[in-house]
Amino acid sequence: MKNILVGIFLLGSVTLFAQDNRDDHERNNQVPDNVQHSFQRDNPNAQNPRWENKNGQWHSAYRDKDNRDVDAYYDGNGQRIDTHSHYDENELPDRVRIVAHKRYHSNYKTYRIDRPNSQVLFQIRLDDGRNFYYDEHGKKRHYEDRH
Secondary structure (H helix, E strand, C coil): CHHHHHHHHHHHHHHHHHHHHHHHHHHHHCCCCCHHHHHHHHHHEEEEEEEEEEEEEEEEEEECCCCCCCEECCCCCEEEEEEEEEEEEEEEHHHHHHHHHHHHEEEEEEEEEECCCCCEEEEEECCCCCEEEEECCCCEEECCCCC
């Protein structure tokens, strides 16, 4: 009888613990209203964004109206940090495309990075994980990835 009571107690404890963890997880991934409003203002055509909170930043992954994969990053106050849009090599500005092809051949992925109050950058991500950044004129630029 004692073993049965101990078993019931343990089962109940595990069930309560699992429920608490699930609730904490749901609370941590609930997007604050100010972040949600900023995102909707910036991306009115985005559908079914997937959200994640990491290191105090909100990350949304979605597809844009041109069917590109996009990652948007916001701080806890709802201020957009930047947006990374996957670009096909042919969508790059001519000078960026020429530099990328000459220097890196074809083993890379390309992204457009939009930041508030800053120039647009184009990211070249090599298969080995290295990243290089260029402005629209094909000039190499420094970029601090804050994610």
